[in-house]
Amino acid sequence: MRVDVVTVFPDYLAALDLSLIGKARQAGLLDLRVHDLRDWTTDRHRTVDDTPFGGGAGMVMRPDVWGTALDDVLGDDGHLVVPTPSGEVFTQRHAEALATEEHLVFACGRYEGIDARVAEHYRASGRRVSELSIGDYVLNGGEVATLVMVEAVGRLLPGVVGNPESLVEESHGAAGLLEYPVYTKPPVWAEHEIPEVLLSGHHAKIARWRRDRALERTATRRPDLIAALDVAALDKHDLAT
Numbered sequence: 001m002r003v004d005v006v007t008v009f010p011d012y013l014a015a016l017d018l019s020l021i022g023k024a025r026q027a028g029l030l031d032l033r034v035h036d037l038r039d040w041t042t043d044r045h046r047t048v049d050d051t052p053f054g055g056g057a058g059m060v061m062r063p064d065v066w067g068t069a070l071d072d073v074l075g076d077d078g079h080l081v082v083p084t085p086s087g088e089v090f091t092q093r094h095a096e097a098l099a100t101e102e103h104l105v106f107a108c109g110r111y112e113g114i115d116a117r118v119a120e121h122y123r124a125s126g127r128r129v130s131e132l133s134i135g136d137y138v139l140n141g142g143e144v145a146t147l148v149m150v151e152a153v154g155r156l157l158p159g160v161v162g163n164p165e166s167l168v169e170e171s172h173g174a175a176g177l178l179e180y181p182v183y184t185k186p187p188v189w190a191e192h193e194i195p196e197v198l199l200s201g202h203h204a205k206i207a208r209w210r211r212d213r214a215l216e217r218t219a220t221r222r223p224d225l226i227a228a229l230d231v232a233a234l235d236k237h238d239l240a241t
């Protein structure tokens with residue numbers, strides 16, 4: 001997969017040189033390129049923003065600069081991803097769908113956002129465009145959201161995560177449940193013991209206990225997920241354990 005990121009803060013994406021995503025890049029599993037939007041400006045001040053039509057606080061990012069940048073970077077096959085507080089909330093389902101793409105281009109806005117005609121223009125020209133938000137809180141730009149989405153998508157690519165098995169059982173996995181609690185040595189820490197069933201070696205009981213804890217957590221912390229629970233997948237998951 002090729003991923004391009006266009007931003008006025010290229011250094012923000014340095015974290016993608018590290019850990020699993022960094023290793024995936026070195027292994028050639030992920031071709032990640034970060035671009036400075038100002039490289040497409042034409043004035044001596046390398047201006048990327050201007051005042052908003054209709055008034056209001058702050059500045060808006062110019063469509064002309066973004067247009068020349070994205071025309072260069074999108075190529076024929078790029079799927080444009082625009083992080084924005086007004087986007088659809090990004091979920092594991094979005095990560096799974098984006099992980100099937102050959103080429104993603106993330107447009108990181110700043111100020112009060114990118115001129116709305118940019119996303120409109122590429123959608124109207126038949127391009128796949130996803131305007132996505134990573135949650136209901138306000139950030140200062142799209143870079144943090146891009147880091148989140150590139151990590152969530154990148155780890156789903158074949159060969160990136162050592163044990164693909166671990167991708168199946170995760171929170172928000174196939175059955176849509178939160179993750180069960182995990183423990184490791186020592187068996188007693190600060191007078192806290194390990195749930196006995198986990199020491200039993202009885203795999204069916206352990207799987208059932210984990211499923212029950214996941215259900216409990218989900219009902220307590222994310223009742224909204226219970227409503228959307230994929231019971232069929234849960235049963236399949238249940239039967240498989």
Ligand SMILES: N#Cc1c(-c2ccc3ccn(Cc4ccc(CN5CCCC5)cc4)c3c2)n[nH]c1N
Pocket residue numbers: 083084085087108109110111112113114132133134135136137138139140141142143145
């Ligand atoms: N993903 C994601 C995001 C973002 C995000 C993503 C991209 C950009 C580009 C600029 N900003 C800053 C900003 C701040 C406030 C507003 C609202 N204003 C009200 C009237 C006109 C705009 C618009 C933008 C961004 C924020 N925030 N939270 C998320 N989950």
